[in-house]
Amino acid sequence: MTTAQGAEATAAGSSRSASLDEARVVVADIAASMERVISGKPDAIRLALVTLLAEGHLLIQDVPGVGKTLLAKALARSIDCTMHRIQFTPDLLPGDVTGVSVFDQRTSTFEFRPGAVFASIVLGDEINRASPKTQSAMLEAMEERQVTVDGRTYPLPQPFMVIATQNPVEMEGTYPLPEAQRDRFLMQVSLGYPDRAAEVAMLDSHENHDPLDDLLPVTDAPTLRRLQLATRSIHASENVKRYIVDIVSATRREPLLRLGASPRSSVHLLQAAKALSLLKGRDHVLPDDVQSLVPAVLAHRVLLSTEAHLDRRSATAVVTDVVARVPVS
Amino acid sequence: MSGWQLVRERARTSDTAVGALAVLLSALCLIPLFKNLTWLAPTMIMIAVIALIGAVTRGLGMPIPFVPLAQALGLLLTVTTMYAAPQAWARIVPTTPAWDVLRGLLKQGLQDAQTFAAPVTPYPGLILLAVGGVGLVALATDTLFVSVRAPVLAGLPLLALYLSPALMLAAGTPWWAFPLPAVGWLLILAADQRDQVRRWGGPAATTSLSGLSARARRTGAVVIVAAGLLAIMLPGRAVPVWHSATGVGSGPSEAGGPVILDPLVSMRRDLLQASDTEVLSYRTTATEPSYLRISVLEDFDGTTWQARTGLGTGRDGGVPLPGPVGDVAASDAADAAVFYDITVTNLANTYLPMPFPVASVDDLSGLGTDWRMDPDTGIAFSQQTPAKGVSYRVAALDAGIESGQLRDAPAPAGGLWPQLSLPGGISPEIGSVAAQVTATARSPYEKAVALQRWFTNDGGFTYSTSVRSGAGADYIAEFLTDRIGYCEQFAGAMATMARTLGIPSRVVVGFTQGARDAGDTWRVTVRDAHAWPELWFDGVGWVRFEPTPRSGGTVLTPTYARTSGSEPTTSGEPSRGVLDTEGFDAGVTDQPTGPTLPVGAIAVALAALGLILLAIPMVRRLTRRHRRLHAHDSATVAAGAWEEIGDLAIDLGQPWSMASTPRQAAERLSRGMNEPAAAAVRRLRREVEQVRYAASHGTGSAERSGAIRTDVRMVARELRARVRWQTRVAAYCWPSSERRRQRSSIRSMKPGALAEPWDDDGVSGVAASAAGLAPKAE
Incomplete structure (x- = not known):
């Protein structure tokens, strides 16, 4: 190896490690910022950040009042970017989400009025209370990252992330998301009730004012976009890819599952694993990254069989069992 | 579970x-x-x-x-x-x-x-x-x-x-x-394999299929090894056959008669190889007691001498014992009878050793009722009862045959004698040699004596039990060329040659008269087992000849057949018991030094085969270890080192799951290890992660490979130190990783905890603060 090559390699290595360091610092800042508002939920915060870096969308499913909206707000507030909130109701129309063309009598032209989806972070609150038609308008925008109205296409801002919350489907007045649409979310997380100490701390912090008001942005959209691109360049070896495919296809053979995970979930799992690697400041994916993300990434996409329902097995438990049987390559 | x-x-x-x-x-x-x-x-x-x-x-x-x-x-x-x-x-x-x-x-x-x-x-x-x-x-x-x-x-x-x-x-x-059994075994293997594939299809089916081909390869190897060994071991067959009194071999297809065969060879051979084992003893007043006959082989098919079909198999012919048997007893010379009080001490056959010719049998003590005697051949047999332990009294005739009497005997009339029949396939050379040897003899008796002298004296025959017992119709011709053999061959050859000369003949199996113990008590041991020809002379009957040239034993040329030069030569003959266990020369059992394969050798070979089969996993394991740790580039060595650690853990019964990531496995393995070994595990884990998952794993050097090997040795030492020595030995000789590799690797996997998402040695700051929290997706 010549000196020149060596220098080059060193430079490349240092630039890579620089971006890795930057990613770690930025993500840690965001996490720290969010933790000031949401106590006792560091893992949910990190999964949200992984979703952000992986350019995915996050579905938070939990009972009302555990901080779903707060999590989305805290994330948006920590980043210096636009954030819209859509409260889904049964009478919400698709146009309210995507935007409408309005006839301007002064200029005698149609003018596009962007809908609520035009923001870097969109909080779709109680998405399962909207009518299926509106839901699908939202989900199309999520997938395409653009909105087409009257034949014209309007790109959505970058970065773009939807954080949707939904109440458990058993609750009244809900239209459960079809599995095809749940598949579009990179992850589904639950917050769960805070533990005693965290709940007491929460009461303290909410006693005098809204802690969200204290949050200041710790990073901006261009930085975040750069990190998203850096995530894509994380190395995933053939072994890791095989492992991912093995896991996903094992869910398809699992007798306890009526429907296994889709090929799209393989893609999502890889993206998420890369984001987790970046978040940890590593330039390559380990099977550990994949394994740890499987419940969050796959559980909401599979359908349990009748036996599993009868056994009261959760999708997370079944998927976890599947992973525990797949050899690591 | x-x-x-x-x-x-x-x-x-x-x-x-x-x-x-x-x-x-x-x-x-x-x-x-x-x-x-x-x-x-x-x-x-x-x-x-x-x-x-x-x-x-x-x-x-x-x-x-x-x-x-x-x-x-x-x-x-x-x-x-x-x-x-x-x-x-x-x-x-x-x-x-x-x-x-x-x-x-x-x-x-x-x-x-x-x-x-x-x-x-x-x-x-x-x-x-x-x-x-x-x-x-x-x-x-x-x-x-x-x-x-x-x-x-x-x-x-x-x-x-x-x-x-x-x-x-x-x-x-x-x-x-x-x-047949091979196909059965393959069915079992296939069922096992199918089971594994069914239980774990899909992407892992690639694993299973490679396992399948590995199984196929191994199966093939085992079959080839086994077939090869069996081919070496059982080539010319040959388990001792008592009934092939000619030494011409014996095909199972021909062996239909009541022969004296011992398929469960080992027991009898053990008995017989202790060649001084007494078979029977008897008291008699005869000075030169008769040979004791057990079986008469009259049918010669070119390959085998066999007892006449029907004799002893039908079990209904013959004269019930005890009682007078044979015409001779009734006719003349009842006063010339010589009594034999025979006690069979150790003979498992269902034949009674009998002198010849028998006039009557009585005083059968402790016998069942199923003993009979065939008057034609003088053979006493039972349905099922073995002769062991039987005592009986036989009146035999001292026929008093004299050479003069025989010399005058005419050639038997007609060619209808079954004892004259010769199969079509035998070599014409036998006849020509017989004619040549007896060229100067005029009467059948002289021809017989000439033949006997040719075998014992003139022909230059050598007695040895260490020749192959032979197979095929040409065996007698071969024997006449090689001129080396033992009583089976001599008796068979002389009987055959006599038939070519028109003298009815048969082969008799039994014992010589044995050795005089004290007074008129004689003792017959397994060494005295023997085979000899009997030739027919009109007016006289069946007459024994002794073509086997042996010295020192109890072989006795009958007085009527002795000629001036016909005493057996002693030159170059092995003396009794030195080389050839000649006392037991009758081909009654196999020959210890002979060509037939002793059961001991088969047992040893089988044991060796078993050991080879058992050693297959060990050999494969060692080969695999060497291949892993001595690859050329350090990347392969690093990957192999990790597999080696895993296999070692499996061999030693330590926790190891195929579904674990290197980190999980390393963590679990190094629990309770001393610090240097735990550090070695971590180094190996880093190496394998680099090789498997990183974008580039650096160029390998010999030193790096060496360091990896050192680490593997250190970890191996630590792992072995954890278990008892029995486990270590078992892990070495019968590595379970090899067996597990052959079966499904899935079965032994136990569901374990997933990786903790925030547990990473690269984590710092807030991420580390969250360490230990698993995602809860619900």
Whole structure:
């Protein structure tokens, strides 16, 4: 190896490690910022950040009042970017989400009025209370990252992330998301009730004012976009890819599952694993990254069989069992 | 979940059926041993019973260790109801009388197996042996395959079934005998493999399929090794055959007569090799007692001398003993009778040693009623009773044959003598040699004496038991060329040559008169077993000749056949007991130094084969280790080192799961290790992560490979130190990682905790603060 090559390699290595360091610092800042508002939920915060870096969308499913909206707000507030909130109701129309063309009598032209989806972070609150038609308008925008109205296409801002919350489907007045649409979310997380100490701390912090008001942005959209691109360049070896495919296809053979995970979930799992690697400041994916993300990434996409329902097995438990049987390559 | 339960979950009824089918296929190997197929139906029932019990008990959830016990019980009850139903309680539960019946049958079966040459008539005792033996094989196969899940080992009982005809049939097994158990075994392997593929299809099916091909390769290798060894071991066959008194070999197809054969060779040979073992003793007043005859072989088919068809097999011919036998007794010279008080001390055959010619037999003490005598040949035989322990008194005639009497005997009239018949295939050379040797002789007697002298003196024959007993019709011609052999060949050759000269002849097997013990007591040992020709002279009868040139033994040329130069030469002859165990020269059993393969050698070879089979995993393991750790580039070494650690952990029974990531595995493995070893585990883990998952793993150097090897050794030492020495030995000799590799690697995986998402050595800051929290997606 010549000196020149060596220098080059060193430079490349240092630039890579620089971006890795930057990613770690930025993500840690965001996490720290969010933790000031949401106590006792560091893992949910990190999964949200992984979703952000992986350019995915996050579905938070939990009972009302555990901080779903707060999590989305805290994330948006920590980043210096636009954030819209859509409260889904049964009478919400698709146009309210995507935007409408309005006839301007002064200029005698149609003018596009962007809908609520035009923001870097969109909080779709109680998405399962909207009518299926509106839901699908939202989900199309999520997938395409653009909105087409009257034949014209309007790109959505970058970065773009939807954080949707939904109440458990058993609750009244809900239209459960079809599995095809749940598949579009990179992850589904639950917050769960805070533990005693965290709940007491929460009461303290909410006693005098809204802690969200204290949050200041710790990073901006261009930085975040750069990190998203850096995530894509994380190395995933053939072994890791095989492992991912093995896991996903094992869910398809699992007798306890009526429907296994889709090929799209393989893609999502890889993206998420890369984001987790970046978040940890590593330039390559380990099977550990994949394994740890499987419940969050796959559980909401599979359908349990009748036996599993009868056994009261959760999708997370079944998927976890599947992973525990797949050899690591 | 206990290991047994795991196994039981895998125990499928279809596997039980496959195992039973394999046993049935292997049992078909026994067909050549029997004359008909009456044994097959009970055997099939037995196989079905064992399989049924296995399937039902496993299906009912009986603990696996008890299943073979239940099957053994089933075997016993089945045998009882088949053979001792009248004595059994409720026709199935063995009671004391039923036991006795079974034991008697078993004893009889063993004696029959010892006595008769294959193919044998399937007497009840023999069927019991077959049914019981196959039942045990079915039990063993079922246990090994379905219960213990060791399909490879399940081949061993099948091999045992194959070996029984292979060892008992002198001419070897028919060509289809080996493929039968082989196919059975392959069925078992295939069922096992199919089971694994079914249990773990899909992407892991690639693993299973590679396992399948590995299984196929290994199977092929084992089959080739086994076939090769068997080919070496059982080439010219040859298990000692007593009835081939000519030494011309014996094909099982021809062996139909009541021959004295010992298929269960080992026992008898042990007896016989202790060559001073006394067979019988007798008291007589004769100065030169008669040779004691056991069997007369009159039919010569070009290959084998056999007893006349029908004699002793029909078991209804002959004169019942005791009583006067033979015409001679009635006619003349009753006063010339010489008495022999014979006590058989150690002879398991169903023939009584008899002097010749016999006038009467009486005073049979302790005999059953089934003893008979064939007056034509002077052979006394029983249906089933062995001669051992029998005492009897024989009046034999001192025929007082003189050479003058014989010299005048005319050539027998006519060619209708069965004892003159010669098969078509024999070499014409035999006839021409006989004619040449007897060119100057005028009468049949002179010809006979000339032949005898040629064998003992003039022909330059050498006595040796260390020649191959030979096979094929040309054997006599070969013997006449090589001029080396033992009594079987001498007797057979002289009898054959006599027939070419028109003298009726036959071969007799028995004992010489033995050695005088004290006074008129004579003692016959196994060394005195012998074969000799008898020639017919009109007006005189059957006359014994002695063509075997032996010195020092008890071989005695009859007075009437002695000529001036006909005393045996002593030059160059091995003296008794030195080299050739010549006392037992009759070819009665095999020759220890001869070409026939001793059972000991077969046992050793089988043991070696077993050891080779058992050593396969170890050898593969060692090869694999070397290949892993001594690859050229350090990347391969790093990857191999990790696999090696894993296999080592599996061998030693340490926690290791294929579904663990290197980190999880390293964490679990290094728990409780001393710090240097734990650090070595971490280094190895980093290396394998670099190789497997990083974008580039750096260029390897020899030092790096060396360091990896050092780490592997350190970890291995630490791992071995954790376990008892027995485990270490077992891990070395019988590595479970190899067995596991052959089966599914899936089975032993236990679901464990998933990786913790925030647990990373690259984590710092807030991420580290969250360490230990797993995602809760619900």
